[in-house]
Amino acid sequence: MELDKAWIRDPWPLYRELRRQGPLRRVVMPDGVPGWLVTDHAEARALLDDRRLSKNVHRARELFPPGTAGGYITRLSEHMLNDDPPNHTRLRKLVTKAFTSRAVNRLRPQIERITDELLDGVDGETDLIESFAFPLPIAVISELLGVPHEDRSRIRAWSRVFVSGVTGEPLATAAREQSALLRDLIRAKRAEPAEDLLSDLVHVSDEGDRLSEDELVAMAFLLLFAGHETTVHLLGNAVYSLLRNPEQERLLRTDPSLLPGAIEEFLRTGSPIHIATLRFTTEPVTVGDVEIPAGEFVMVSLLAANADEARFEDPYELDITRPAGGHLAFGHGIHYCLGAPLARLEGEIAIGRLLARFPSLRLAVDPADLHWRTSTLVRGLRELPVIASTRAV
Numbered sequence: 433m434e435l436d437k438a439w440i441r442d443p444w445p446l447y448r449e450l451r452r453q454g455p456l457r458r459v460v461m462p463d464g465v466p467g468w469l470v471t472d473h474a475e476a477r478a479l480l481d482d483r484r485l486s487k488n489v490h491r492a493r494e495l496f497p498p499g500t501a502g503g504y505i506t507r508l509s510e511h512m513l514n515d516d517p518p519n520h521t522r523l524r525k526l527v528t529k530a531f532t533s534r535a536v537n538r539l540r541p542q543i544e545r546i547t548d549e550l551l552d553g554v555d556g557e558t559d560l561i562e563s564f565a566f567p568l569p570i571a572v573i574s575e576l577l578g579v580p581h582e583d584r585s586r587i588r589a590w591s592r593v594f595v596s597g598v599t600g601e602p603l604a605t606a607a608r609e610q611s612a613l614l615r616d617l618i619r620a621k622r623a624e625p626a627e628d629l630l631s632d633l634v635h636v637s638d639e640g641d642r643l644s645e646d647e648l649v650a651m652a653f654l655l656l657f658a659g660h661e662t663t664v665h666l667l668g669n670a671v672y673s674l675l676r677n678p679e680q681e682r683l684l685r686t687d688p689s690l691l692p693g694a695i696e697e698f699l700r701t702g703s704p705i706h707i708a709t710l711r712f713t714t715e716p717v718t719v720g721d722v723e724i725p726a727g728e729f730v731m732v733s734l735l736a737a738n739a740d741e742a743r744f745e746d747p748y749e750l751d752i753t754r755p756a757g758g759h760l761a762f763g764h765g766i767h768y769c770l771g772a773p774l775a776r777l778e779g780e781i782a783i784g785r786l787l788a789r790f791p792s793l794r795l796a797v798d799p800a801d802l803h804w805r806t807s808t809l810v811r812g813l814r815e816l817p818v819i820a821s822t823r824a825v
């Protein structure tokens with residue numbers, strides 16, 4: 433089955449139909465890459481944690497049909513999300529401590545300050561992606577890593593290129609420019625260390641010779657990219673979803689203690705990562721009565737798995753009081769999202785403060801006029817025009 437981009441805007445009918453037929457099927461993705469699309473929760477969860485599947489970028493490159501390797505051709509993609517143990521284990525260990533719930537909680541005052549400053553600039557009609565959902569996560573991850581203010585808009589522009597699926601010269605240019613910026617930044621941290629994660633990583637690599645310069649650059653790229661492209665859409669999809677479900681919005685406004693559970697439900701219903709990053713079989717893998725041959729890509733649809741009727745009751749209903757957990761929005765297994773505690777904290781602070789500041793929030797356009805990103809990796813709105821008012825209406 434060949435998939436075109438139209439399905440990305442409204443994937444549910446296709447997912448319902450595919451699930452009726454079985455947990456996975458062979459497809460050709462819109463960019464021409466063939467593989468197995470997994471749509472059931474149980475099989476998705478098992479395959480995300482199956483060691484017979486590899487994520488090694490060097491071997492993956494050999495499996496792409498000519499001209500379709502996209503972002504995988506750049507050296508920036510040689511990071512832990514595209515690697516297997518033992519190298520994955522070694523790289524992940526270096527950054528785990530910075531992202532534990534306890535470490536992340538120390539960032540709370542900074543996140544609250546950034547949130548409040550951004551909300552100060554919001555009044556009346558605004559594109560909430562542009563004014564709030566985008567600048568918040570990039571400011572937080574930049575402060576954590578120690579990326580100066582003036583570099584952030586360029587980082588945003590490059591990220592847009594990476595998720596757009598473009599190849600060739602525009603991709604090569606973005607990768608070259610971002611590598612150069614990160615190398616300069618690493619040089620600066622080496623010369624003048626500061627209280628930030630990048631300085632710590634430079635220090636680790638100098639001390640123990642455990643992280644090469646290229647690994648350092650790829651790690652910085654991964655943290656920056658993963659740290660903002662996703663959280664933008666947690667915030668955007670959450671607000672959109674609340675505005676489409678006024679009963680749930682009322683409930684959350686009346687009882688803010690429901691916020692942590694609500695964030696989980698936003699993640700489940702509006703998974704910011706649509707299809708998990710690529711993995712491939714290293715030997716034949718049997719799923720149900722299907723055998724996936726060795727050397728084939730497996731694409732796990734987190735969005736589909738999170739709407740599996742066999743796992744969640746009334747999966748298409750937003751219910752912020754539903755028992756939290758079980759969703760796969762942060763993945764599963766050894767590549768489980770490193771930044772999950774940070775993303776959750778940002779989500780709680782951002783949505784909590786947005787609702788508290790604006791008793792009235794409504795969509796400024798017809799939902800049919802909104803534009804969804806056409807990436808198969810990230811799922812989110814290009815813009816979210818709302819009317820925000822400090823007076824209840």
Ligand code: HEM
Binds near residue numbers: 512573666703761762
């Ligand atoms: C709502 C926001 C976020 C979502 C939905 C999300 C989702 C995910 C998912 C699904 C994966 C696994 C991908 C796979 O196995 O194919 C992942 C991995 C990862 N995420 Fe996140 N993420 C979010 C925020 C963040 C943040 C704030 C950071 C901070 C740096 C981050 C850093 C990472 C890293 C480094 C990995 C790779 C982990 C590894 O390979 O071991 N993420 N994320």
